[in-house]
Amino acid sequence: MTAALEVDGLTRRFGGVTAVDGISFAVERGEVFGVIGPNGAGKTTLFNLVTGITPPTSGTLVHDGTDITTARPHQVARRGIARTFQNIRLFPELSALENVMIGRHCHTRSGIFSGVLGLGRAGAEEKAVRKRALELLALMGIAGRAEVKARNLPYGDQRRLEIARALALEPQLLLLDEPAAGMNPAEKTALADFMRRLRAEFDLTLLIIEHHVPLVMGLCDRIAVLDFGKMIALGDPETVRRDPAVVEAYLGEEG
Amino acid sequence: MRLLFQKLLNGVAIGSVYALFALGYTVVFSILRVINFAHGAIFTVGAYITYALTGAAFGKNGQLRNASLPLELNFWLALALGALGAGVLGVLVERLAFKPLRERGSDPLLTLVSSLGVAIATVNILQYLFGAENYSFGETLGSMRASVTLVGGELPVVIRTKQIVIFAVSMVMVVGLTLLINRTRTGKGLRAVAEDLTTARLLGIDTDRLIRLSFFISGVLGGIAGALIGLAGSFNHQFGVAIGLKGLAVIVLGGLGDIPGAVVGGLVIGVAEAFVPAEYNAYKDAVPFVVLLVVLLVRPSGLLGRAQVQKV
Amino acid sequence: MLDFLNSQGTIYVSMVLGAVLGLSLYLPLLAGQLSLASPGFYALGGFVAAVMSTKTFEVKGSFPIHLVLVELVVAAVLCGALAFIVGLAALRLTGIYLALATIAFVEVLRVFTLNLELTGGAVGIFAIPQPFGTQLSYLWLAAPLLIIATLFTWRLEKVRAGRAFAAVREDELAAASMGVDTTRAKITAFVLGGVLAGLAGVIAAHQINTWSHRQASFDASIAYLAFVLIGGSRTFLGPVAGGLVLTYLPEWLREQAKHEFLPAWAAEFLRTGRFIIYGVLLAASCIFFPRGLITPELLRRIKRIGRGGSRPPEQKLRAEPEAVA
Numbered sequence: 001m002t003a004a005l006e007v008d009g010l011t012r013r014f015g016g017v018t019a020v021d022g023i024s025f026a027v028e029r030g031e032v033f034g035v036i037g038p039n040g041a042g043k044t045t046l047f048n049l050v051t052g053i054t055p056p057t058s059g060t061l062v063h064d065g066t067d068i069t070t071a072r073p074h075q076v077a078r079r080g081i082a083r084t085f086q087n088i089r090l091f092p093e094l095s096a097l098e099n100v101m102i103g104r105h106c107h108t109r110s111g112i113f114s115g116v117l118g119l120g121r122a123g124a125e126e127k128a129v130r131k132r133a134l135e136l137l138a139l140m141g142i143a144g145r146a147e148v149k150a151r152n153l154p155y156g157d158q159r160r161l162e163i164a165r166a167l168a169l170e171p172q173l174l175l176l177d178e179p180a181a182g183m184n185p186a187e188k189t190a191l192a193d194f195m196r197r198l199r200a201e202f203d204l205t206l207l208i209i210e211h212h213v214p215l216v217m218g219l220c221d222r223i224a225v226l227d228f229g230k231m232i233a234l235g236d237p238e239t240v241r242r243d244p245a246v247v248e249a250y251l252g253e254e255g
Numbered sequence: 256m257r258l259l260f261q262k263l264l265n266g267v268a269i270g271s272v273y274a275l276f277a278l279g280y281t282v283v284f285s286i287l288r289v290i291n292f293a294h295g296a297i298f299t300v301g302a303y304i305t306y307a308l309t310g311a312a313f314g315k316n317g318q319l320r321n322a323s324l325p326l327e328l329n330f331w332l333a334l335a336l337g338a339l340g341a342g343v344l345g346v347l348v349e350r351l352a353f354k355p356l357r358e359r360g361s362d363p364l365l366t367l368v369s370s371l372g373v374a375i376a377t378v379n380i381l382q383y384l385f386g387a388e389n390y391s392f393g394e395t396l397g398s399m400r401a402s403v404t405l406v407g408g409e410l411p412v413v414i415r416t417k418q419i420v421i422f423a424v425s426m427v428m429v430v431g432l433t434l435l436i437n438r439t440r441t442g443k444g445l446r447a448v449a450e451d452l453t454t455a456r457l458l459g460i461d462t463d464r465l466i467r468l469s470f471f472i473s474g475v476l477g478g479i480a481g482a483l484i485g486l487a488g489s490f491n492h493q494f495g496v497a498i499g500l501k502g503l504a505v506i507v508l509g510g511l512g513d514i515p516g517a518v519v520g521g522l523v524i525g526v527a528e529a530f531v532p533a534e535y536n537a538y539k540d541a542v543p544f545v546v547l548l549v550v551l552l553v554r555p556s557g558l559l560g561r562a563q564v565q566k567v
Numbered sequence: 568m569l570d571f572l573n574s575q576g577t578i579y580v581s582m583v584l585g586a587v588l589g590l591s592l593y594l595p596l597l598a599g600q601l602s603l604a605s606p607g608f609y610a611l612g613g614f615v616a617a618v619m620s621t622k623t624f625e626v627k628g629s630f631p632i633h634l635v636l637v638e639l640v641v642a643a644v645l646c647g648a649l650a651f652i653v654g655l656a657a658l659r660l661t662g663i664y665l666a667l668a669t670i671a672f673v674e675v676l677r678v679f680t681l682n683l684e685l686t687g688g689a690v691g692i693f694a695i696p697q698p699f700g701t702q703l704s705y706l707w708l709a710a711p712l713l714i715i716a717t718l719f720t721w722r723l724e725k726v727r728a729g730r731a732f733a734a735v736r737e738d739e740l741a742a743a744s745m746g747v748d749t750t751r752a753k754i755t756a757f758v759l760g761g762v763l764a765g766l767a768g769v770i771a772a773h774q775i776n777t778w779s780h781r782q783a784s785f786d787a788s789i790a791y792l793a794f795v796l797i798g799g800s801r802t803f804l805g806p807v808a809g810g811l812v813l814t815y816l817p818e819w820l821r822e823q824a825k826h827e828f829l830p831a832w833a834a835e836f837l838r839t840g841r842f843i844i845y846g847v848l849l850a851a852s853c854i855f856f857p858r859g860l861i862t863p864e865l866l867r868r869i870k871r872i873g874r875g876g877s878r879p880p881e882q883k884l885r886a887e888p889e890a891v892a
């Protein structure tokens with residue numbers, strides 16, 4: 001079975017700093033794959049490399065059998081790879097509904113003129129997009145806030161909105177950058193349950209960067225541990241927990 | 256060969272004033288990361304104040320036609336006072352157009368447009384008061400020779416005394432500014448604020464005062480540059496706008512916020528203008544803008560600037 | 568009465584064209600690009616009309632409308648092509664850098680046309696044939712242009728393409744990550760603005776009867792910027808209202824100057840001080856009305872009053888920093 005994502009020898013240098021150093025792993029379809037490591041270990045850079053925001057210095061990226069090493073962000077998105085951001089990047093002045101509707105962009109086709117004139121498919125497409133966006137908002141529990149501007153939403157709702165928007169893309173692979181940031185323990189447990197449901201309902205492969213180690217241990221099928229840009233461990237939670245290199249580098253500090 | 260040398264001299268002379276003017280932008284930009292579009296207007300006001308202080312009369316149009324001040328100062332004294340006046344105007348502009356926006360965390364573009372509005376209003380107030388005429392400074396050199404012949408013969412290479420003066424004053428100001436920034440405590444404060452405004456404030460530095468100071472310095476530089484360019488030729492209410500745009504080309508070329516960059520940029524553009532062949536004289540005005548376009552398209556950070564890195 | 572309308576005809580046409588030019592700046596702004604390039608395309612469009620009607624078409628007497636339509640098409644194509652090139656070149660530029668590049672573009676274009684024989688050099692082209700006998704009749708061309716442009720923009724913001732522009736404006740990186748081709752969005756918005764400005768230029772050239780390099784001026788850039796920033800940068804009605812009102816403002820001031828009771832200096836101020844007022848309005852607008860006078864919130868409130876009902880105002884849960892666009 002082709003892996004959902006194959007990362008091979010991925011490296012990224014910025015001037016004198018090597019942010020990501022020769023990382024290789026394969027994510028199986030349907031897996032929940034965790035990426036953990038101390039601050040500055042290169043986790044977000046890894047996500048940026050996968051999603052085409054940062055071009056790799058060397059190495060390859062293969063998604064579903066297709067090489068996406070040089071793909072640009074919107075091309076990566078069109079292939080069904082969606083993500084959320086560590087610092088939440090919503091469209092602040094747009095409503096929650098509009099934010100999610102943009103997630104449908106690459107699944108719709110109407111151009112400027114057919115859209116403006118309301119020709120043919122455009123009208124029906126517009127209705128379908130709106131309907132789907134409302135469904136996703138409802139799924140995330142924020143349907144009531146559909147018309148609220150994204151920047152006026154409380155933090156928790158903003159996080160949910162970002163996920164709704166990512167889901168609108170109909171991704172096969174969903175990258176979540178610290179989805180539990182700012183949550184209390186109860187919320188984190190709820191989040192873990194939610195992730196499991198998401199994976200099942202949407203037939204997703206999940207790639208999660210997370211700081212909160214217990215969450216990752218409980219949720220992920222396999223975990224990669226990064227430190228100073230290098231991958232120092234890869235395996236199921238039990239194996240990783242016992243790996244001495246990991247203990248030394250990371251688990252020594254309470255996550 | 257001589258022609259080249261002559262052109263080089265002319266270019267450097269005018270380039271030094273462009274550099275001086277551009278430094279006004281740079282000082283403000285390095286601290287606030289905004290372009291003070293009112294700089295060109297302040298520069299113009301500086302020239303007008305200097306002119307008024309020399310006791311000269313204003314022309315036939317405008318509300319203050321034929322008016323003149325009841326004093327007649329020596330050009331250099333008038334220049335100094337005019338520069339101070341321009342500095343004060345700079346601080347005033349900061350209070351009116353920049354501070355309210357800064358306090359609200361507004362987009363730098365908004366601040367830019369606000370300063371643009373101030374510039375337009377100011378320049379047109381000048382026109383309203385003093386008419387659209389060209390003004391020039393009278394006899395300022397006294398008993399000094401009008402020009403110095405560097406190389407004699409059939410094709411002499413001549414440098415006008417005015418050019419020497421302009422170059423000298425500009426360079427003195429540049430050196431003075433560099434010394435201020437690098438060798439004084441105040442300069443250290445300015446550099447700290449330029450590095451990181453919030454941290455500087457947290458460290459107890461009076462950032463408001465330093466921001467006011469930078470606008471004052473910027474105004475002074477502009478005022479001196481204005482009078483110097485007026486000295487080189489003539490001036491009117493509009494010339495600040497043209498020079499203002501030129502100054503933007505200078506700082507983009509040199510790198511926004513970079514002091515040596517502004518000097519290099521000014522000299523390069525001055526020389527580039529001087530080297531435009533006579534047949535293409537009509538295109539001379541386009542030189543700074545072509546330079547601006549090329550730099551923006553090829554290397555927006557300029558010659559000496561640092562590229563901006565975007566954090567994700 | 569007719570005489571009065573005719574003498575006012577020029578200003579009405581200018582107002583309508585002003586609104587069009589406001590929209591030409593609004594369109595790139597939808598995708599987050601503050602472009603001051605409109606005067607360049609406006610001038611180019613005018614030159615297309617001027618050159619074609621004086622040199623290409625041999626016409627005696629009144630200039631036929633269908634030839635004006637031909638000019639409009641040619642201008643649209645040329646301005647579109649040039650805007651495509653400029654937009655492509657300026658792709659990586661944002662904010663102040665983009666604004667500066669567009670200012671430079673206009674100036675370079677101006678100096679170019681100043682020195683080209685085809686465009687009449689310093690003097691420009693004059694005696695441009697007129698399709699209409701009266702000034703007011705130019706509304707037959709200008710008004711449809713404004714109406715179409717306004718409807719187009721209104722619809723654009725409601726559909727997929729317009730949403731894509733907004734996404735790029737709000738957060739280019741996030742937009743790309745969500746599948747929006749940001750390059751295509753930005754260039755398209757830029758081209759739309761350029762074409763619109765060019766079309767306005769064609770009509771203006773015939774209306775004003777002469778055309779020169781002076782039409783591509785920095786002052787014009789400022790004026791259009793004022794239309795959008797003062798009128799309202801967040802809704803298509805803003806630039807339209809801004810263009811109409813601010814174009815009329817100097818006229819109105821000049822009329823006020825005729826009042827007997829005003830001292831000479833005040834009258835003179837009203838006559839020639841319109842740029843002073845523009846400048847002050849521009850600065851004041853940035854400080855007190857960063858989004859311009861006509862905002863989406865204002866429109867919502869008007870709609871609510873119209874409906875007679877009232878809904879609780881939207882909950883503001885955090886403080887809002889201001890942005891230009």
